[in-house]
Amino acid sequence: MANFTLKVNGTTHQVEVEDDTPLLWVLRDHLNLVGTKFSCGIAQCGACTVHVNGNATFSCVTPVSSIGNSEVTTIEGLSKDGDHPVQKAWDEVDVAQCGYCQAGQIMNAAAFLEQNPSPTLEEIDNAMNRNICRCGTYHKIREAVALAAKSN
Amino acid sequence: MKTQTGTSRRDFLKIAGTTAGGLVIGFNWFSCDSPKMEVLSTEQILAQAKSFNSFLSISPTGDVVIFSPNPELGQNIKTSFPMVVAEELEADWEKVRVVQANLDPEKYERQLTGGSGAMPHSWERLRKAGATAKFVLVAAAAQTWKVPASEITVSKGMISHEGSGKKGHFGEFVAVATTLTAPEEVTLKDKKNFTIIGTPVKNVDAKDMYTGKPMYGLDFQREGMQYAMIQRAPFGMKLVSVDDSAARAVAGVTNVVTFGSSVAVVGTSTWPLLKAKKLLKVNYEPDGVVESSTDHDRLFTELMAKGKAEVKRKDGDVASAFKSAAKVVTAEYQCPFLAHSPMEPENFFAHVQGDKVELVGPTQTPDRARQETATLLGIPPENVSVAITRLGGGFGRRLRADYVVEAVEVSRAIQAPVKVTWSREDELTGGAYRPAVRYRFEAALDATGNLIGYKLRGVGMNAGNTTRETNFPTGAVDHVLIETIEHASSITTNAWRAPITNFLAYAEQSFLDEVALAAGKDPVDLRLELLNRAKTKPIGELGYDVDRMLGVVNMAKEKSNWGKNPAVKQGFSVYFSHKSYVAQVANIEMEAGKPTLKKITAVTDCGLVVNPTGANHQVRGGIVDGMGHAMYTNMTFEAGVPKQRNFDTYRLIRLKEVPEIETHFVDSGFDPTGLGEPALPPTGGAIANAIFAATGRRLRSQPFIEQKEFSDIQLQIKRG
Numbered sequence: 089m090a091n092f093t094l095k096v097n098g099t100t101h102q103v104e105v106e107d108d109t110p111l112l113w114v115l116r117d118h119l120n121l122v123g124t125k126f127s128c129g130i131a132q133c134g135a136c137t138v139h140v141n142g143n144a145t146f147s148c149v150t151p152v153s154s155i156g157n158s159e160v161t162t163i164e165g166l167s168k169d170g171d172h173p174v175q176k177a178w179d180e181v182d183v184a185q186c187g188y189c190q191a192g193q194i195m196n197a198a199a200f201l202e203q204n205p206s207p208t209l210e211e212i213d214n215a216m217n218r219n220i221c222r223c224g225t226y227h228k229i230r231e232a233v234a235l236a237a238k239s240n
Numbered sequence: 241m242k243t244q245t246g247t248s249r250r251d252f253l254k255i256a257g258t259t260a261g262g263l264v265i266g267f268n269w270f271s272c273d274s275p276k277m278e279v280l281s282t283e284q285i286l287a288q289a290k291s292f293n294s295f296l297s298i299s300p301t302g303d304v305v306i307f308s309p310n311p312e313l314g315q316n317i318k319t320s321f322p323m324v325v326a327e328e329l330e331a332d333w334e335k336v337r338v339v340q341a342n343l344d345p346e347k348y349e350r351q352l353t354g355g356s357g358a359m360p361h362s363w364e365r366l367r368k369a370g371a372t373a374k375f376v377l378v379a380a381a382a383q384t385w386k387v388p389a390s391e392i393t394v395s396k397g398m399i400s401h402e403g404s405g406k407k408g409h410f411g412e413f414v415a416v417a418t419t420l421t422a423p424e425e426v427t428l429k430d431k432k433n434f435t436i437i438g439t440p441v442k443n444v445d446a447k448d449m450y451t452g453k454p455m456y457g458l459d460f461q462r463e464g465m466q467y468a469m470i471q472r473a474p475f476g477m478k479l480v481s482v483d484d485s486a487a488r489a490v491a492g493v494t495n496v497v498t499f500g501s502s503v504a505v506v507g508t509s510t511w512p513l514l515k516a517k518k519l520l521k522v523n524y525e526p527d528g529v530v531e532s533s534t535d536h537d538r539l540f541t542e543l544m545a546k547g548k549a550e551v552k553r554k555d556g557d558v559a560s561a562f563k564s565a566a567k568v569v570t571a572e573y574q575c576p577f578l579a580h581s582p583m584e585p586e587n588f589f590a591h592v593q594g595d596k597v598e599l600v601g602p603t604q605t606p607d608r609a610r611q612e613t614a615t616l617l618g619i620p621p622e623n624v625s626v627a628i629t630r631l632g633g634g635f636g637r638r639l640r641a642d643y644v645v646e647a648v649e650v651s652r653a654i655q656a657p658v659k660v661t662w663s664r665e666d667e668l669t670g671g672a673y674r675p676a677v678r679y680r681f682e683a684a685l686d687a688t689g690n691l692i693g694y695k696l697r698g699v700g701m702n703a704g705n706t707t708r709e710t711n712f713p714t715g716a717v718d719h720v721l722i723e724t725i726e727h728a729s730s731i732t733t734n735a736w737r738a739p740i741t742n743f744l745a746y747a748e749q750s751f752l753d754e755v756a757l758a759a760g761k762d763p764v765d766l767r768l769e770l771l772n773r774a775k776t777k778p779i780g781e782l783g784y785d786v787d788r789m790l791g792v793v794n795m796a797k798e799k800s801n802w803g804k805n806p807a808v809k810q811g812f813s814v815y816f817s818h819k820s821y822v823a824q825v826a827n828i829e830m831e832a833g834k835p836t837l838k839k840i841t842a843v844t845d846c847g848l849v850v851n852p853t854g855a856n857h858q859v860r861g862g863i864v865d866g867m868g869h870a871m872y873t874n875m876t877f878e879a880g881v882p883k884q885r886n887f888d889t890y891r892l893i894r895l896k897e898v899p900e901i902e903t904h905f906v907d908s909g910f911d912p913t914g915l916g917e918p919a920l921p922p923t924g925g926a927i928a929n930a931i932f933a934a935t936g937r938r939l940r941s942q943p944f945i946e947q948k949e950f951s952d953i954q955l956q957i958k959r960g
């Protein structure tokens with residue numbers, strides 16, 4: 089066990105865990121930030137996507153020991169009142185079915201649009217292809233990312 | 241419209257005031273001789289909720305709370321059910337709040353999600369619930385204002401009397417309403433006047449989902465709760481011994497317990513368990529037959545040739561029809577086992593305390609979870625409480641209670657509250673699969689290309705009846721034989737979204753294309769010809785409504801410009817399942833010399849569309865699901881062990897792999913039926929038929945990408 093100081097959603101947290109513990113489980117089991125989801129655990133589905141220094145990152149394969157001073161942002165910290173342009177677009181388009189994948193989709197989309205504020209549809213498709221939605225909401229995901237880009 | 245009261249099942253109402261001065265209305269849906277009225281407090285109602293079925297409550301502030309009894313897994317029922325109640329109540333949707341009800345089999349009659357059956361079951365009950373509440377509120381206003389009830393109008397939660405200019409919101413009349421008698425009959429709205437039903441109402445949980453609020457089973461936490469993960473035996477094997485010393489040495493692991501052939505590692509958080517599980521040294525021995533996929537292939541061939549078949553349907557004289565046939569078409573189709581793979585893996589919280597159990601988690605059948613828990617522990621079912629969380633998908637997996645009972649086992653063993661979590665590997669290797677099935681179809685054509693004989697024989701691995709013997713094209717063919725053969729496999733199976741039809745439809749709709757080709761007919765013309773025959777001269781029992789099926793076929797033909805553009809190669813498919821009718825057309829065009837799947841047009845008759853957003857979601861989602869599994873997903877076995885263990889090898893469809901999907905709905909005037917399943921079955925057939933039209937390759941097995949006929953056609957998928 090080792091002590092780690094983590095900056096998550098603008099707040100500093102102390103946790104005592106093994107160094108190989110993935111960020112995902114630190115967030116979920118130790119910091120009670122359960123908006124970040126577990127699904128595959130092997131960097132295949134994107135349900136666990138968070139931002140590390142603004143980059144969309146699979147938290148399920150990111151050991152806590154690799155975080156250091158980086159700023160971690162989770163879905164809970166993406167905006168104060170759920171009013172990030174991507175969250176608003178998701179609401180406007182009414183994207184979710186079961187909703188389980190959507191926090192990861194939103195985090196991926198938000199990081200992508202930060203880096204590429206006016207993407208082509210093809211760029212949207214490439215960026216969002218990393219996240220699986222088992223319910224098949226792909227058409228709406230694409231529509232919502234395009235809307236968020238437009239309203240930005 | 242007046243509701244029927246001549247039935248034995250008479251609905252009646254209970255009205256009560258709440259301690260806060262609100263109105264609570266409960267409906268009883270059980271048969272009774274005469275309507276009854278009682279005034280009860282909320283506590284009394286909740287405490288002796290024996291005869292209630294559903295509640296809606298209205299506060300003095302005019303806020304309306306509607307309880308949603310059915311588990312929500314993405315089918316949007318938590319939004320669409322309350323829409324129906326609010327419509328008849330004439331509520332202001334902005335002031336409606338929806339609450340997920342816990343399991344209460346005495347209050348709610350059908351508290352499960354599966355079979356696309358919730359809306360057909362509840363449509364009229366929900367409408368009456370809203371209409372009766374409106375009736376008493378209007379009566380209360382009439383009494384208060386001393387005006388005739390007939391002169392009162394209600395809109396968006398406001399009650400008005402034009403003559404006197406009086407106006408007030410619902411909340412102002414709840415106190416008087418509790419003193420009134422509920423009517424035995426209520427007038428329901430004319431569908432023309434619906435203002436909420438038929439509009440795109442947004443998901444009631446949207447904000448919570450998009451801001452990461454805890455709402456799924458996996459998010460549930462409780463003070464003092466332990467975490468557990470379970471190592472389960474391969475199919476056909478049982479546990480002999482386990483060496484858990486290395487697992488116990490992992491920091492954060494507090495216990496290792498064994499029950500049946502399962503070994504549970506217990507600890508204070510999830511990560512140590514994922515590590516420790518891999519360190520268990522477990523010995524198994526065969527317990528019955530250990531099967532591999534090669535065994536299944538052999539069994540399919542053997543059983544198809546000489547298995548003991550159960551006859552499901554026999555019309556006319558098949559033997560003579562085939563003897564006299566000018567042409568016989570024969571083909572075999574096969575599908576693999578599939579896991580459900582909901583994005584949220586199975587999990588459940590259980591806390592066993594003496595003879596009482598508290599359960600919390602994602603389940604499609606809370607009552608089954610309760611019953612199986614009670615049976616395991618030998619306690620009365622009433623001692624088990626079940627709180628239903630939102631489900632991160634289900635697809636049929638959460639109709640079983642195996643993962644609930646496991647949590648109960650672990651809680652009992654460690655005498656503490658525990659949440660059992662499945663890893664993705666556990667989920668994919670844990671069984672309860674869509675059964676593998678092989679079909680053989682035979683069609684007899686006369687000299688003019690008429691379909692005179694039709695034979696279907698299905699062999700299933702724990703599939704039950706592999707056929708749907710009253711489905712199209714039965715009823716349209718004079719001589720029919722439908723048989724099914726079962727193999728009791730050690731691989732466990734379960735209902736999977738659109739059970740049986742999820743594959744049967746693809747096989748049958750592809751085979752009908754083969755028949756059309758042999759008969760020299762256009763595939764849509766062949767279906768129309770058969771449907772017209774079923775209409776004018778039906779043979780035996782028909783499980784489908786011919787006119788509704790014709791309705792979707794004709795509209796799909798029109799909307800897809802069927803056969804109009806020679807550059808567009810099209811595949812047609814139409815299927816009736818789970819009470820709805822769906823026709824689909826897949827379009828393939830050549831782009832840069834490659835066949836490119838660009839669009840699927842879907843026409844659905846699910847009766848009245850309650851929520852167009854939800855309906856579109858279900859149709860598109862069903863198509864994406866049907867397409868993904870037809871194209872990409874396989875599950876194979878080696879000595880009872882599944883070979884695809886995570887999403888790297890168990891391939892699910894991704895965003896770039898879906899074409900444009902255009903949806904249309906037939907306005908057939910029927911009451912709404914469910915939509916969680918019916919759009920999935922036709923998809924594989926539409927795509928396979930389009931691939932044939934474009935390339936001449938006939939795909940008779942799934943997944944397509946693993947078939948040699950598919951290997952060199954270089955199919956691209958693009959959205960227009």
Ligand code: FES
Nearest residue numbers: 128129133134148
């Ligand atoms: S859970 Fe991290 S990518 Fe799937």
Ligand code: FES
Nearest residue numbers: 186187221222223
């Ligand atoms: S909405 Fe269910 S997995 Fe995406």
